[in-house]
Amino acid sequence: MDRYLLVASSLCFLAAVVRTVLSIRAGSFRPGRFNFFAIAAGFALQTVFLSVRGHALGRCPLTNLFEVLVFLAWSLALIYMLVGPAYRLSLMGAFTAPFVFLIQAFALLAPIDVRHGGKMPANSWLEFHASISMIAYGAFALACVAGIMYLVQDRQLKTRQLHSIFYQMPPLSDLFVAITRLLWWGFGLYTLGLVSGFFIGQPLPRVQVVCAFGVWLLYAAILQGRHLRRLAPKRVAALCIIGFTVALTLLWGITFSAQVH
């Protein structure tokens, strides 16, 4: 029954995607209130879904891959709602909505919503570890979205083919500042999630620990390169996309290897 909430939420994100595609095809793209409200409605429905599921489970709803993906989509929308307006990145909604829609559509269509037999015991450290890590993933996902925007704009400037969407993009320098901040936020939260993982009172599978450290090291390397000014903004943007793709793949692996998450 709670899946209907998620279907409705996905439709809200789909509406934002359709609106964006239509306006780009009409050659008059501009981020408007419609996209913001569609994403806000989608986010509200996601929140209700997670709340209903959480009450039913008696714990944070991160017990299978389906819930992990929904939580990730929710984190992405949450970070967008917090960061987008603050950095005047309203266009980011146009890039975020398809991302969220695809994650949720996959979660809904794939047979991954495997329910556990009995009620799982609540473990506040485990829930904190899992949820904070997911929010960090949301920040990394949004850095990836900003990275795509950066590369799109960089390409248009290089090729001198300035399409309708170009005029709605935030300046390259502002976008790069947003990418850097999102990376720092994501890295900080992920570190917190990683450290809290050692307090859950259960032995952690080696593969999980290795994957989690792998992601941490990857983002640490990107931030170090940025901090030492060894990486050009375009490379940082590209690494945000590569980094998140790797992180998402490893998350899949972690979730499969331990159905506890």
Add this chain to the structure above:
Amino acid sequence: MNLFCVGLSHHQTKVETREHFAGDAETRSRLRSAGCAEVLLLSTCNRVEVYGASEAAIDTAEIARCLVGRGPTPAAAAPPVFYRHEGDACVTHLFRVASGIDSMVVGETEILGQVKKAYETAHASGTAGPFLHRLFQRAFRVAKQVRTRTEITRGSVSVGSVAVELASKIFGELRQRKVLLLGAGEMSERTARALVSRGVADLRVSNRSLERARELAGAVGGQVVAFETWTQHCAEVDILISSTSSETPLVHPENLDPILQLRLDRPLFIIDIAVPRDVHPDVNQLEGVFLYDIDSLQSVADQSLVQRRQKIASAESIISEHVEDFWKRFFREDSLPDGSAAPVSGSSISSQALRASES
């Protein structure tokens, strides 16, 4: 009551003809004497138009006579062709003019300010009454709607403004940005002035002739740097505007790449206005460099103009909706504030082009 517009524009006439008919301080009173109950004169560099309302039709030739000002008599042998729009056609024409789709540069916004100013002048002098008041207030609304719904004004259409717009798209706020002018040509001076007007404070001028460099630096509020040291400054600046008369490229990947390694975290925007070019085209392949020569700036300007022209159909559709609605409201409220009847609808009057002789 007849609502009409009689005029000349850049479409049909040359500037010397338009300036001859640009009117003077007495034009409005002459038009009133000729029988116009209400009159508004719109005189810009691209058009001279009279918008009026009158009980009886006034001949175009008579209006043309009233428009003859103090400007020199044009040398053209044939008398100019004035266009005349009445009723619907007059309303449509005004809405098109105010929206910028009848302008020489489609989508330019200056015309709306000029129309507003013309209306204010007519209002202040008491020649614009209830007919023109309603018409022009609606025209301002239409222009605003066309602008926001079609984005017809988006993108820059001149080389200088494209350069400034691109700089803003790359760097955002330009206040903290550093600019190096290599060469002191007229075009680079114009671009530099545009950047200064957008807040650029750190402007460096480097030229083979130190005297010319000092002159330009003084004019744009910059500092002179020795021509031999321009490569060192490339490591610090964000925007390089080049316009020297060098026969061979001064900037090429080999001498720029080592400099870029010192400033990996910041993009470099190069505007090459020189012909022959000062910057080798391969420089654009370097990471973090955006190179625009005069042709590519012109190409961006042309793209914007094409995009603007593509919006004309949407703008026309908004305008026709408003024209219909304007008349509906006009006839619904046909008892105007002064108790007179509403003007004759455009449906009963066809627009006509009449020849008017100067004499």
